[in-house]
Amino acid sequence: MFSFLKRTASVAADSTAKALRMDGLQGWRQELPMLSLKTKEDLAGWALGCDKDIGGFSSASLDLDPSQNVARFHGELSTDLPANPEIQQSGYAAIRSKARASSMFGTPCWDTSLFRYLSLRVRGDDRKYFVNIQTDGVIQTDLYQHRLFLRTPGEWETVMIPFRDFILTNNGMIQEQQIEMFREKVKTVGISLMDKKNGPFSIEIEKISAMNTEFTEGDMDRLP
Template structure:
């Protein structure tokens, strides 16, 4: 209870400071840093999962390399667990943990003034997905998009337009597509479900919401 009240006081103080700085009147911004994976302390902000959680045989890990970047890696196995109710297996995922709530709710990122989600990554030739969870009514809803790597084995910045993410629920694309609540992005994650046995490795340095010099959210800059 004490930590909840302390978080509430911290959020109130932060909101007051933003109001005094008139953050909402600052206008165009190039970047909103969201997540980084550079230190062992950063690992505490992430959760890891795989089909091993339901009796499967995939292995997944997240650690910091000697180059001080995060590495999501392991081995995907399509082998089914003994439970006859499980009809398919073979997945691994990481996601940022939702930040601790207060009386003002769960802290979220307001990405509404940015056009792209930018990920600084270096990966292999596996087919990864990027997952966004918003602070919406249905907690199992995820907005997903392929993480297209143009140069596997080399560092690159992948920029995905927020409006290109597709609404899914439990892995199924939803017939009724609802626009992402971009003012309340709660978590960001990466998953692997490409139905291929074998090792995988994806290094992640940073995740941000960004504009280019020609964009201001979904509007084009006229300068």
């Protein structure tokens, strides 16, 4: 209870400070830093899972590359089915940021509404990864997904994905009724792999941000 009240007081103080700074009137910003994956403390804010959790045979790890101080999500995917006859499909691995601790004001979220892109600084292989966004909506199993297209596997690159291009899914299924993402309340961000391909995988992640270019302001175009 004490920690809950302490978080509530912290959120209230932060909101007051933002009001005094008139953050809402600051106008255009190029970047909203969301997640950094450079220290062990950063990695403690992430959850890891794979089909091994339900009896499958994949393995997955999220650890720090000491030579570069960036996170590495890696392991080996196996599509072999476990003994449980109720499980019809296997072969997946995923990481996601943990939802931040709630207070009387709810769960802290990122307001990405004034930014056009989700930006990821990554270095990966030729596997087919997906980016997953969870918002603070009513249906907690809803995820907005987009393919993480890597143009230069094996080299560092910045991938920019328009928020409007994410597709609403639930339990891995694309929903017929597509609802616009609640971008004012982005709760978690994650990366998953389920390309039905056996073998090793590896992707390094440095940071994740909401971004504008010099020509964009959210979904509006800025004049040069």
